[in-house]
Amino acid sequence: MSARDAIPASGRRRTALAAPWALLLLVVSPDSLAGIDHIWTYDDSGIWARPYQEALEYGVIAFEVGGALWEGGDTRFGRTLWQSIDASVSSGVVAQIMKVGFSRVRPIDSGGDPNLWFKGHGNQSFPSGEVTLVSSVITPIVLEYGHDNPAVYALELLPVYDAIGRMKLQAHWQTDVLAGFALGTGAGWLMHRNPNTPYILNVLPHGFYIGLKKSF
Numbered sequence: 001m002s003a004r005d006a007i008p009a010s011g012r013r014r015t016a017l018a019a020p021w022a023l024l025l026l027v028v029s030p031d032s033l034a035g036i037d038h039i040w041t042y043d044d045s046g047i048w049a050r051p052y053q054e055a056l057e058y059g060v061i062a063f064e065v066g067g068a069l070w071e072g073g074d075t076r077f078g079r080t081l082w083q084s085i086d087a088s089v090s091s092g093v094v095a096q097i098m099k100v101g102f103s104r105v106r107p108i109d110s111g112g113d114p115n116l117w118f119k120g121h122g123n124q125s126f127p128s129g130e131v132t133l134v135s136s137v138i139t140p141i142v143l144e145y146g147h148d149n150p151a152v153y154a155l156e157l158l159p160v161y162d163a164i165g166r167m168k169l170q171a172h173w174q175t176d177v178l179a180g181f182a183l184g185t186g187a188g189w190l191m192h193r194n195p196n197t198p199y200i201l202n203v204l205p206h207g208f209y210i211g212l213k214k215s216f
Contacts, residue, residue, distance in 0.1 A: 036174050037114035039107045043168040053165045056158065057130050060137045064088065072211020073201045080144045082198030083191040087136035089200065091187035095132045095180065099124035108170035128172045131180030132187075134159040139188025159184070 044050055064084045071078025104126040105116035116123070138155040145152045163177035172180075191197045201208060 038174070039110075039112055039170055040167045042108075042170050047161075048165045048168045050165075050169060053130065053162060053169075056162055057133060060134055060158070061088075064137050068201075069208065070212045072214065073198060073209040074211070076144070078211055079198060079201075080140050080192070082201040083140040084137045084188065085201075086197055086199050087140060087184070087187040087191040088133055090191070091132050091136045091184050092129065094187075095127055095129045095183055098127055098179075098183075099129065102126045104173075104176070106171055107167075107173055114173050114175075125172055126176045126179060127183055128163065128166055128177045128180035130166060131159050131163050131172075131177045132184040134162050135181050135184025136188045137184075139185050140192040143189065143192045 064081050068078060068081035068085055071081060073079050073082055102125075103118050103120045103123045105113075105119050105123045106125040107114070109123070110116050117126075138158060142152055142155055159181055163172075163181065166172040166177060167174065191199075196202075
C-alpha cells in the first residue's frame with residue numbers, strides 16, 4: 001500500500017482544499033516577501049500588450065456566461081460552467097475586499113518598494129483580480145475533465161500568461177499574482193466539490209436550468 005493510499009479520501013480532499021489557502025498565507029507573510037517581489041522591466045509589446053490581456057479577461061467571462069446560458073444546468077458541461085460562475089463571482093468579491101483592505105501600492109507607482117501596504121487612495125495591487133478571475137473560471141473545468149482528457153490541464157497556462165503579463169506591465173508584484181491564483185483556484189475547487197452548487201443557478205428561474213439550446 002502506498003503512502004497516498006494510506007490516507008483516507010476525505011483526508012486527501014481536505015489537504016487539496018487547504019493547499020491554495022496555505023499558499024495565500026505564505027505569500028502574505030512578511031518573511032516570504034524578501035527576495036520574491038521585484039519590478040520587472042516594463043513591456044507592453046507583442047503578446048504582453050495590454051489589449052491581449054483584456055481580451056483574455058473578457059473572453060473568459062463571455063465563455064463562462066455564454067456557455068452556461070446555452071447549456072443550462074442539466075448537462076455535465078453546463079453544470080461545470082455554472083460552478084465556474086459561482087467561483088468567479090465569489091472570488092471576485094473576496095479579491096475586491098482584499099484589494100481595498102490591503103491597499104497595496106502597485107509596482108509602477110512604488111518607486112521599487114514592495115512593502116507599501118495600507119496606503120489607501122485607490123492602491124489596489126493585492127491580489128491580482130484578473131489572475132483570480134481566470135483561475136476561478138478554469139479550475140472547475142480542469143477538475144471535471146482533466147482526468148478524462150489530460151490536455152485540459154493546458155488551461156492552466158492561461159492564468160500563468162495573465163500573471164506574467166500583469167507583472168510585465170508593472171501592475172502587480174509576484175505575490176499579488178500568486179495570491180490571485182490561490183484565491184481563484186481555491187474558490188473553483190470549493191464550488192466544484194460542493195454537491196450543493198451551482199448556487200447562482202439554483203436561485204434563477206427554471207428556464208436557465210434548461211438552457212437556451214433546449215429552449216428553441
